[in-house]
Amino acid sequence: MQRITMGDAIFLCQPDETVLQTLLRENIPVPFGCQQGACQACLMRSLDNPPPESAQLGLKDTLQKQNYFLACICHPEQDMNIALPNQQGAMMVADVVKKQLLTPDIIQLVLKYQPPFNFFAGQFVNLQRPDGLMRSYSIANIQLAQNSLEFHIRRLPNGQFSSWVHDELVLGDQLSVTPAQGACHYLPGRAEQALMLVGTGSGLAPLYGIITDALAQGHSGPIHLYHGSRDLNGLYLIDEMRELTDKFDNFHYTPCLSGLDIAPDHVKGRANDLALASVASLKGWRIFLCGHPEMVNQTKRMAFIKGASIGDIYVDAFHVEQSFLTLPKG
Ligand SMILES: Cc1cc2nc3c(=O)[nH]c(=O)nc-3n(C[C@H](O)[C@H](O)[C@H](O)COP(=O)(O)OP(=O)(O)OC[C@H]3O[C@@H](n4cnc5c(N)ncnc54)[C@H](O)[C@@H]3O)c2cc1C
Known part of the structure; x- marks a missing residue:
């Protein structure tokens, strides 16, 4: 029997049970659909060890690399610490260190963070301002020693967050940042591919x-x-x-x-x-x-x-x- 940790809760996965069956038996409200590994509604992420390969069938290589798996076809081979895609951990706080117009409507925003913060260039994070308003923005830089995150934010007419970034956010201000998400990023391995x-x-x-x-x-x-x-x-x-x-x-x-x-x-x-x-x-x-x-x-x-x-x-x-x-x- 393997232990499944999700947030503060720990469940025991019975032999022959999938992670999804364990969670549903424990009345944990998790999304699911076909229960056959096809619809991918029960996508989850292993926060510590890689999940069994068989639980990643059909997932994009970028998601596999990030230890995502399908709960409905996951028979744990060891204890697992898991999370739903939108519950992957605490936010961090980062400082605004650069704001520069790239076009009349698009601003480059650079935040400096305290490591550790892992991401792939091209993934997105949700940025949250002090009153709680939050929007998604894509990361334009690779992970380097500078511990910075670069975003290109287009001002939308009357857009609450984007207008605020353009007009009111100043150097030295702080924003909260969720863990990086998304499968749209580069993976090495097929170097000759067009x-x-x-x-x-x-x-x-x-x-x-x-x-x-x-x-x-x-x-x-x-x-x-x-x-x-x-x-x-x-x-x-x-x-x-x-x-x-x-x-x-x-x-x-x-x-x-x-x-x-x-x-x-x-x-x-x-x-x-x-x-x-x-x-x-x-x-x-x-x-x-x-x-x-x-x-x-x-x-x-x-x-x-x-x-x-x-x-x-x-x-x-x-x-x-x-x-x-x-x-x-x-
Ligand atoms: C995965 C992802 C990645 C993204 N990456 C980027 C990125 O890299 N760069 C980028 O610029 N954007 C990106 N976006 C878009 C970004 O998240 C915001 O949606 C965008 O900046 C607008 O937010 P806002 O608060 O300024 O506008 P909002 O306040 O959300 O308004 C959006 C538009 O709707 C209109 N509107 C607002 N409320 C109403 C209403 N009640 N009735 C009618 N119209 C209304 C506004 O006038 C505005 O034009 C991304 C989105 C996603 C989902």
């Missing part, structure tokens, strides 16, 4: 992190970035991207403008259309899609139709509705 990255607006944030990570880890396959906006005001880090193309033969950058005015050295069209039209087949490619949910979902479908395997498509859709998260103060 990568296609498509983003709109501040969707460049996770892509920038993923590209930096892939290049730092010696990815040798071609890496194609398509960054799109309606007009030139919406594109940023253009010089940095061009410098990367000079430095790495395998990195290719296409800044895309979908409006009427096309600046020199930019391509006319929507980033996702141009990316999809650039290759005959996406079979064998690894795809990263970030930013506007409609663009992300549409391109995911098209990439699959064009031959990419679903397991090789990583998305970070910036849903606004779903991020109306507030927690009571304190």
